[in-house]
Amino acid sequence: MRELLRYGISIAVLQELRITGTRCARVTSPDSDDWMMLYYSEGEHHIEGVRFALDRRTYSSVVAFQPITSRMAVPTLEGTITAHIVVVYAPTEDAADTSKDRFYSQLHLVVDSLPHSELITITADINAHVESHREGW
16 A cells, blocks of 8 residues: 555555455555555455555545455446446456356446446456467466
């Protein structure tokens, strides 16, 4: 959090932090009285998980937080426009096809459920490979 605050980052999307549960938590910088709010949707087994951090100014714009799965969540911010940030962490290439199909079907349903007259941003770790060698790291 210290670095995000130091660089003036208002919104940061983070994946695979491996904390269990779904909630929000206020995290104070050790160097100052400044803070960021963390929202997260995590698995139960310290795997997967999506999280986003908001500075105090941006946090006041949050009107909704919808955890979908341990790989997907949607915060909604309201200001001069309403913005939905679809935060996703895709299954790896070596995951079962059914798992990947289920993930992308869920993503499609989530995006379709949002008002298309409002801003929709998808932030993602797609776990893509750019060559034919498809083994995990």
